[in-house]
Amino acid sequence: MPRVSDWDVCIIGGGAAGLFCAATAARRGRRVVVLDHATIPGRKILISGGGRCNFTNRSATAENYLSANPHFCRSALARFTPQDFLALVEARGIAWEERRHGQLFCVHSAKDIVALLLDACAEAGVTLRWGVQVQGVAHEDRFRIDTTHGPYIAERLVVATGGLPVPSIGASDFGLRLARQFGHGLVDTAPALAPLLLPAHERLDLPGIAVDAEVRADGPIFRENLLFTHGGISGPSVLQASSYWRPGRPLHVDLLPGHDLAAALGEARAVKAQLGNHLADLLPRRLLQARLPAAIASKPVSQLSRADIAAAVAALTGWELHPEATGGWLKAEVMRGGVDTAELSSQTMESRRVPGLHFIGEVIDVTGWLGGYNFQWAWASGHACGMAV
Ligand SMILES: Cc1cc2nc3c(=O)[nH]c(=O)nc-3n(C[C@H](O)[C@H](O)[C@H](O)COP(=O)(O)OP(=O)(O)OC[C@H]3O[C@@H](n4cnc5c(N)ncnc54)[C@H](O)[C@@H]3O)c2cc1C
Known part of the structure; x- marks a missing residue:
């Protein structure tokens, strides 16, 4: 010794x-x-x-x-x-x-x-x-x-x-x-690789719901699951983006990665179903309700105007969030x-x-x-x- x-x-x-x-x-x-x-x-x-x-x-x-x-x-x-x-x-x-x-x-x-x-x-x-x-x-x-x-x-x-x-x-x-x-x-x-907390007006009351999403702060785009939590969002795509997020900066979320929603809706002129029902194969209904303006969600796809389609595309694929904070040292992985x-x-x-x-x-x-x-x-x-x- x-x-x-x-x-x-x-x-x-x-x-x-x-x-x-x-x-x-x-x-x-x-x-x-x-x-x-x-x-x-x-x-x-x-x-x-x-x-x-x-x-x-x-x-x-x-x-x-x-x-x-x-x-x-x-x-x-x-x-x-x-x-x-x-x-x-x-x-x-x-x-x-x-x-x-x-x-x-x-x-x-x-x-x-x-x-x-x-x-x-x-x-x-x-x-x-x-x-x-x-x-x-x-x-x-x-x-x-x-x-x-x-x-x-x-x-x-x-x-x-x-x-x-x-x-x-x-x-x-x-x-x-x-x-x-x-x-x-x-x-x-x-704190990095951490969940993000959202201001009350941006929170969706959907804890436990997870979707495939693209998420980006001031860095690369990460495509993985996004998980809704009580106070904000988490899941691998959010944890990855959190490492590049800085207080005061926005976070960009695409809930339909890989889909050209504008083109798909433009070509679906014969579809009589309401937009909210039509998209239910792609996203959970509660998420669609939370994100799509009610007047647009309830319209038949065949009756959507260009402005309606643009609004739906923005709501689902161009979602800009403004996190208040990360989950802190208790929740961060690194x-x-x-x-x-x-x-x-x-x-x-x-x-x-x-x-x-x-x-x-x-x-x-x-x-x-x-x-x-x-x-x-x-x-x-x-x-x-x-x-x-
Ligand atoms: C919940 C969680 C899950 C994770 N999962 C993964 C994963 O699956 N894959 C991955 O790649 N990374 C993961 N990480 C990150 C990974 O654990 C760390 O990056 C890695 O352990 C860092 O190694 P390190 O040796 O630098 O530090 P650590 O492994 O943290 O070791 C530091 C050591 O220093 C000791 N120490 C600290 N202060 C003092 C002191 N004052 N005096 C004496 N000793 C001290 C600690 O007790 C500890 O034993 C995870 C992290 C967390 C929190």
Whole structure:
């Protein structure tokens, strides 16, 4: 057992990125200790992907991430790919399945991924310390990490404390504060992959109803399910767009993606059915009632004027919403923003200000889309750092 002062690498945060980095570094012969204030390992992994952990995405590239520097994540993602992580999953005999859009999930449980990480750490000789509160960090020639379990001295310090979502299971702003302590800039943080809350006059009282929709804030268009909630909207398309949404900016929703409604109605001149009934094959009746002006919904399609058709098209495919807020840190899956990448090496995740200090995972200003991209960033950044320390 090494003395407290004997560590080559101290990693604060034993989540996805921290454990993967620890195993990678220890396999290279580094003496590695991981400190985490949580008493149960990998809690965020355990709740991820509805308990099945969407552990990567087959098609993860830099285009699937938000960052003030969109190129920063390229190198690490290229050096540790989704296929590399999948090979580890397969080597352990973990049953996995591919869902839509290249999303890879455990068939049985997210526990399989936590076990993979803990076993990799045990096999490589990593020392894991749970239930440790870090009280302060100082740096002279080495790092001194003061904790409730005494001081740890290490050549290198890796900050892997994750983002701010779900504070009840251990999320903290420790990594952001530490970055600031060592002179690093922060990119403004905000809840991302979060439901959106609507002002009362824009809310539709349709909780539980889900439809295929295209949703866009100030970024790409996402086509997935949109779910109506008590306070607003959620579902994959909304979560994706929420990462690009800024307070005060509108959200654009097309409830009939892939349909040319104007052309279809223009050609349906012989249809005697009321518009609301005619469209009921495409959208739930209650949603049609809520969105279509009553006078238009009750008209036979054959009697619709050009203005009526334009109004129906606008109501269903050009819906502009004005969210009041996101669902906040309790509902968000990830944090947007974080430690500014401007002063980090994209090869090693090392600080350019403080040699030997590294940041990995969600604490950095690299935010993935929904669909396994955030874990892929945790593995890739953890691997890049673990190969360097
Ligand atoms: C409900 C939910 C579902 C999700 N599902 C998915 C999914 O299916 N696929 C996907 O790709 N992403 C998913 N994510 C996002 C993903 O979980 C995170 O992006 C990922 O875990 C980040 O890895 P990390 O190692 O940076 O941080 P974390 O995994 O959060 O680990 C951080 C660790 O640091 C510890 N820590 C924090 N502060 C301190 C401190 N002060 N002292 C000591 N230790 C500290 C924490 O206890 C924790 O163990 C989900 C997130 C949530 C909230």
